Amino acid sequence: MINYIYNIPLAIGSNVINLFAHIGKISIFFYEIIFCTFTLPLYFKTFFNQVIKIGYNSLPVIGLTAFFTGSVLALQIYVGSSRFNAESIVASIVALGITRELGPVIAGLMLAGRVSASISAEIATMKVTEQLDALTTLSTNPIRYLVVPRVLAALLTLPILVLIADIIGIMGGFVVGTQSLGFIEQSYIKNTFDIIQLNDVISGLIKAAVFGFIVAFMGCYHGYNSTGGAQGVGRSTTKAVVSASILILASNYILTSLVFNS
Amino acid sequence: MTDLILKIEKLHKSFGEKVILNDFNINITRNTSQVIIGGSGTGKSVLLKCILGLIEPEQGIISYNNTPLNRDTRKEINFYDEIGMLFQGAALFDSLTVWENITFAIKSKRKSDLREIALDKIHKVGLDSTVLDLYPSELSGGMQKRVALARAIAKDPQLLFFDEPTTGLDPIMADVINNLINEIIDQVGATAITITHDMESAKKIADKISMLYKGSIIWSGDPGEIECSNNPYVDQFINGRSEGPIKINIKD
Known part of the structure; x- marks a missing residue:
């Protein structure tokens, strides 16, 4: 019984210390990324390679996801709106839903699954095989060489991916709306363009940039701090995907609240 | 410039309660091949990582050409431009x-x-x-x-580090690598620091051998002297006997 009394505060204390140590590590990692981003040298070749890997290679996955999301959204909105005889709002809701919310969130989550995991596994494997140490002994800062190009590439390419996803998602809604739900093409297009404002698209792109940063940051952070051999690589990959996904959803709420308030 | 290229004084490093390096001292003379031998877990790799700045020691001074090394001085003197490192797994x-x-x-x-x-x-x-x-x-x-x-x-480079250069290689390839190391040290004119537990390799490439045990150097000498060191720890290690003063903790 006495042991339990001692163990409870001990467990709470050690968890609190771990939490603060973790926050401290993340803050230092963040600071080092910012410092290396704004100081020379920048590794442009690595950056462009990452733009291809993170951006271009993610296009098919994100395009397909966006298409089916737009299609399903059109069907669901049609079912709901027909209960109020308001079927004409399908095109508007699909356009707003995709540009403001689903485009960036779905693309962010897909990128978290695809890119965060791959970045984390790659960097963790490099750590296990002493390649990170080798970089240091070859006068190269691993954060500058490995992390900064990945973070910048994800931050800059996700907005472009989301813009494409927006277009494909709306097209998905258009295809289902006109081919399956009986909407006239011209009126569907007119309803779409009448409702969309520049702010809707821009707010989605700002979200995308934040999500891109989160995806690459979490992948790099967990990979960089991986410990324990092959098992550690697996653990860090899982942590990267889970933490990136949760942070995307949480930051989505915060960003949406800020946009509402403004 | 003195003849010492690297000087390590009172180096101490521990992970949690486990002490890895304890009051470690060594002087490395320019253009020599220094080999540090020792069993698994005696702190050989940690020592190399401390010298290279990959791990921060808690106490002690590591001086390169009379300059105490830390994060700032390593940049100032372009330390990493003057060294080369061969990692265990390449x-x-x-x-x-x-x-x-x-x-x-x-x-x-x-x-x-x-x-x-x-x-x-x-x-x-x-x-x-x-x-x-x-x-x-x-x-x-x-x-x-x-x-x-x-x-x-x-x-x-002026200073070469070799971390277990023959680990994972067959005996012939290990001998090839040992010969290469000797040739390269001669060609480049560098000082070499090698850590290994391969005695054949140590004898072949060393000008001087030191044995690390429980975080400190317990014996140093020429390769020819090691067979008659009269040190029971060295004797047990180089002859690969399980019986002797070095006790293997299974948990380690």
């Missing part, structure tokens, strides 16, 4: 070709010049130009070690 970059790996640390040169340098270094380690455009995954373990050796000497 640690070649998977995404780069052999020539890109070898010339990785050389900046501000044209591609054709870099390939020339890579070709020169690859010849020094006994390979030919056919491997230059291969990726590390296309090479055997022995070839990877040679490429890593070529990368370590790419900038003609």
Whole structure:
């Protein structure tokens, strides 16, 4: 019984210390990324390679996801709106839903699954095989060489991916709306363009940039701090995907609240 | 300039309650090949990582050419431009070709010049130009070690570090690597620090051998003296006996 009394505060204390140590590590990692981003040298070749890997290679996955999301959204909105005889709002809701919310969130989550995991596994494997140490002994800062190009590439390419996803998602809604739900093409297009404002698209792109940063940051952070051999690589990959996904959803709420308030 | 290239005084490093290096002292003379032997878990790799700045020791001073090393001074004196390191597992970059790996640390040169340098270094380690455009995954373990050796000497370093250079190699390839290390030390004119538990390798490449046990140097001498060191720890280690003063903790 006495042991339990001692163990409870001990467990709470050690968890609190771990939490603060973790926050401290993340803050230092963040600071080092910012410092290396704004100081020379920048590794442009690595950056462009990452733009291809993170951006271009993610296009098919994100395009397909966006298409089916737009299609399903059109069907669901049609079912709901027909209960109020308001079927004409399908095109508007699909356009707003995709540009403001689903485009960036779905693309962010897909990128978290695809890119965060791959970045984390790659960097963790490099750590296990002493390649990170080798970089240091070859006068190269691993954060500058490995992390900064990945973070910048994800931050800059996700907005472009989301813009494409927006277009494909709306097209998905258009295809289902006109081919399956009986909407006239011209009126569907007119309803779409009448409702969309520049702010809707821009707010989605700002979200995308934040999500891109989160995806690459979490992948790099967990990979960089991986410990324990092959098992550690697996653990860090899982942590990267889970933490990136949760942070995307949480930051989505915060960003949406800020946009509402403004 | 004194004859000492590296001086380590009262180095201490622990992980949690486990003490790895305890009051570690050593002086390394220029143009010598110093080998540090010791069993698994005695702190050999931690020592190398402390010297290279990959791990921060809690206490002690590591001086390179009379300059105490820390994060700032390593940058100021361009420490990493003056050293070369051969990692235990080669640690070649998977995404780069052999020539890109070898010339990785050389900046501000044209591609054709870099390939020339890579070709020169690859010849020094006994390979030919056919491997230059291969990726590390296309090479055997022995070839990877040679490429890593070529990368370590790419900038003609003053100080070379070898971490278990023969681990994972068959005896013939291990002997080839040992010979290469000797040739390269002579060619480059560098000081070498090797950590190993391979006694054949140690005897072959060392000018001076030191034995590390429980975080401190317990014996130092020439390779010829080690057989008659009269030190029971050294005697047990070099003869590979399980009975003796060195007790193996299964948990370690």
